[in-house]
Amino acid sequence: MDLIITLIINGLATGMLIFLLAAGLTLIFGLMHVLNFAHGGLFIWGAFTGVWVYQLSGSLLLGIGAAIFTGLVLGLITERLIIRPVYGNTMQQILITLGLMLVLQELIKVVYGPDQVAVAPPEYLDGSFLIGDIVLIKYRLFIIAVGLLVFIVISFILKRTKIGLVVRAGVMNKEMVQALGINIQVVFMLVFMAGAALAALSGILHALYSGVIYAEMGLEFSILAFIVVVIGGMGSFKGSLFAAILVGLAQAFMAYYVPFLSLAVNMLLMVIVLIFRPQGLFRGKE
Amino acid sequence: MRLGNIDKTTWIYLGIALALFIVPFILTGRSAQFIMIQIFIFAIFAMSYDLLLGYTGIISFGHVMFFGIGAYSTAIFMDRLDASIGALVLAVAVAVILAAIVSFIVGMLTLRLKSHFYAMLTLGLAGLFLVVAEKWRPLTGGFDGFTFRVPDLLSTSESLYTLSLISLILIFFGLRRFTNSPFGKVLMTIRENEERTESLGYNVLHYKVIASVVSGVVASFAGVLYMLSLRFVDTSVFATDITIDVLLMTIIGGVGTLVGPILGAGLVELAHHWLSGLSDVHWIFERWIILYGTVYILVVIFFPLGIVGTIRKKMAKRTAVQARSIKK
Numbered sequence: 215m216d217l218i219i220t221l222i223i224n225g226l227a228t229g230m231l232i233f234l235l236a237a238g239l240t241l242i243f244g245l246m247h248v249l250n251f252a253h254g255g256l257f258i259w260g261a262f263t264g265v266w267v268y269q270l271s272g273s274l275l276l277g278i279g280a281a282i283f284t285g286l287v288l289g290l291i292t293e294r295l296i297i298r299p300v301y302g303n304t305m306q307q308i309l310i311t312l313g314l315m316l317v318l319q320e321l322i323k324v325v326y327g328p329d330q331v332a333v334a335p336p337e338y339l340d341g342s343f344l345i346g347d348i349v350l351i352k353y354r355l356f357i358i359a360v361g362l363l364v365f366i367v368i369s370f371i372l373k374r375t376k377i378g379l380v381v382r383a384g385v386m387n388k389e390m391v392q393a394l395g396i397n398i399q400v401v402f403m404l405v406f407m408a409g410a411a412l413a414a415l416s417g418i419l420h421a422l423y424s425g426v427i428y429a430e431m432g433l434e435f436s437i438l439a440f441i442v443v444v445i446g447g448m449g450s451f452k453g454s455l456f457a458a459i460l461v462g463l464a465q466a467f468m469a470y471y472v473p474f475l476s477l478a479v480n481m482l483l484m485v486i487v488l489i490f491r492p493q494g495l496f497r498g499k500e
Numbered sequence: 501m502r503l504g505n506i507d508k509t510t511w512i513y514l515g516i517a518l519a520l521f522i523v524p525f526i527l528t529g530r531s532a533q534f535i536m537i538q539i540f541i542f543a544i545f546a547m548s549y550d551l552l553l554g555y556t557g558i559i560s561f562g563h564v565m566f567f568g569i570g571a572y573s574t575a576i577f578m579d580r581l582d583a584s585i586g587a588l589v590l591a592v593a594v595a596v597i598l599a600a601i602v603s604f605i606v607g608m609l610t611l612r613l614k615s616h617f618y619a620m621l622t623l624g625l626a627g628l629f630l631v632v633a634e635k636w637r638p639l640t641g642g643f644d645g646f647t648f649r650v651p652d653l654l655s656t657s658e659s660l661y662t663l664s665l666i667s668l669i670l671i672f673f674g675l676r677r678f679t680n681s682p683f684g685k686v687l688m689t690i691r692e693n694e695e696r697t698e699s700l701g702y703n704v705l706h707y708k709v710i711a712s713v714v715s716g717v718v719a720s721f722a723g724v725l726y727m728l729s730l731r732f733v734d735t736s737v738f739a740t741d742i743t744i745d746v747l748l749m750t751i752i753g754g755v756g757t758l759v760g761p762i763l764g765a766g767l768v769e770l771a772h773h774w775l776s777g778l779s780d781v782h783w784i785f786e787r788w789i790i791l792y793g794t795v796y797i798l799v800v801i802f803f804p805l806g807i808v809g810t811i812r813k814k815m816a817k818r819t820a821v822q823a824r825s826i827k828k
Contacts, residue, residue, distance in 0.1 A: 249616045249619075251561075251619075296797065299801050300800075300801070304614075304615055304616070305557065305559060305615065306800055306801075306804065308559050308615070308616070308619055309559065309747070309751065309800050310797055310800045310801065312561065312744070312747070313793045313794075313796040313797040313800065314793070314797060316744060316789055316790075316792065316793035316796075317789075317790055317793035317794060317797070319789075320787050320789045320790045320793065321790060323787060324787055324790070433740060434627075437620075437623055437624050437627055440620040440623070440624065441620075441624060443620075444617065444620060444621075448616070474635075478628060478631075480624075481624055481625065481628050484621070484624065485609065488609050488610065488613075488617070488621070489609065492612070492613050492617075
């Protein structure tokens with residue numbers, strides 16, 4: 215029983231990390247129909263910059279702030295220079311964002327050096343609570359809390375405020391929204407920046423979780439994010455939370471009980487979903 | 501077929517191909533010949549990619565998995581059986597069949613969906629192949645890989661050069677015939693407008709899956725040749741870097757032209773060689789991927805047709821202008 219609870223907590227924490235990464239991806243795709251293959255690049259930039267500031271200042275909050283700021287700035291530059299020329303052309307979008315991914319990954323090595331960087335969580339998040347025989351690692355609980363917070367805030371913004379309304383209308387009919395006096399280009403830019411900031415946030419959180427960061431991590435994790443987005447349904451925000459937790463739990467349990475399968479379990483999940491419900495779990499037929 | 505039916509461009513290509521056979525007599529250095537062989541092999545690989553990207557409009561980020569399948573089948577057969585031509589033929593057969601099966605399954609799974617899915621699934625699957633190659637140590641030698649012997653007939657640099665050049669020529673004309681056929685025309689209509697092709701009564705999925713299978717098979721053959729030239733295998737034959745290289749070759753050379761990818765393969769391979777040589781001069785050249793990525797992004801934005809595509813468009817425009825002025 216204790217073991218199962220521990221595994222569930224581990225799975226939830228991993229799931230929340232993946233969710234944070236996938237959230238930015240799904241936000242950008244769901245609202246703007248741009249599939250951002252450079253998402254992993256924004257993720258590592260958040261990780262490296264965040265860790266750098268955190269290690270210099272000793273404050274995790276500053277580190278997270280720096281990561282989010284990096285995400286916002288890179289998001290701004292990316293949207294302006296890379297994405298804007300190719301709106302509406304899916305093929306060019308995919309090709310160009312992959313190119314950006316490469317450049318971002320190599321630039322990390324230029325700025326922060328090609329080596330791995332080791333990092334540990336701050337003291338107040340290090341260690342664990344003991345309830346009976348159950349070990350609750352503090353940092354994992356922290357990640358779960360942040361993930362839930364982000365989910366609630368973004369769902370609230372999308373559903374309850376006018377911003378979500380404008381963005382959704384803008385994708386459906388750009389000219390109409392523009393005619394109503396809303397600068398849709400600025401709105402799209404803000405959405406992209408928000409998605410990039412989410413990627414960077416998940417980067418710094420993941421850095422402290424795994425304890426070590428390296429430049430190639432970006433591509434590895436974007437594959438995970440893609441899997442989640444496909445399982446949950448492209449562009450479905452709720453779907454990506456659900457799918458991320460599913461993937462996290464599956465990974466945690468498989469790694470313990472069937473280690474060999476744990477490598478393939480995500481792909482298997484995705485293949486099953488693609489066969490039986492290609493539009494994803496949380497999306498109506500297109 | 502009467503000779504008079506062959507058009508002018510075919511003669512030009514044949515002439516260039518014949519000229520290339522003389523090159524090993526001029527470039528006698530082993531390393532220079534090795535670079536040429538690499539160019540031919542990657543040209544074959546890039547053409548297979550062009551069939552997907554340029555002709556059918558399918559983006560794959562895991563095309564390297566077929567290359568790797570070809571590479572590992574060759575290496576394992578050469579190592580476990582013996583370094584004979586018979587074993588090589590068997591290896592090619594296995595590589596081709598495996599690649600056909602994998603590309604068929606991937607195609608059936610994702611090609612009925614939007615293009616994103618194929619890109620994402622192939623990226624993930626190639627990653628899976630890499631992990632399997634790393635973990636299945638008894639068969640693949642894991643991360644360290646292993647060396648093996650190749651048939652004596654193919655052990656000299658000259659014979660390998662001839663083999664890869666002949667393969668390149670045959671595959672080029674084969675694919676050219678394939679893309680100019682009615683089947684190829686349907687692929688191009690799918691690229692231009694999928695819904696419309698479907699409403700004209702074509703079974704789009706059927707065409708796309710066949711394109712993906714042909715492409716996978718050709719790519720695995722490139723992997724076979726690659727192994728013959730390297731005589732060493734490790735997990736890097738499944739690395740995403742190779743997919744990205746081949747993507748660059750196709751995009752820079754010109755998508756949907758077949759000649760473009762060959763040209764692109766030449767440029768990218770030479771640049772590889774030259775830039776990695778420069779890393780002694782300044783450390784920044786070790787990070788040449790930045791330069792690559794930047795060039796690639798600029799090409800996608802400003803020259804989406806690539807070198808060959810842009811030239812062809814200019815020539816077409818000029819002949820149109822000439823035709824108009826003659827009319828006047």
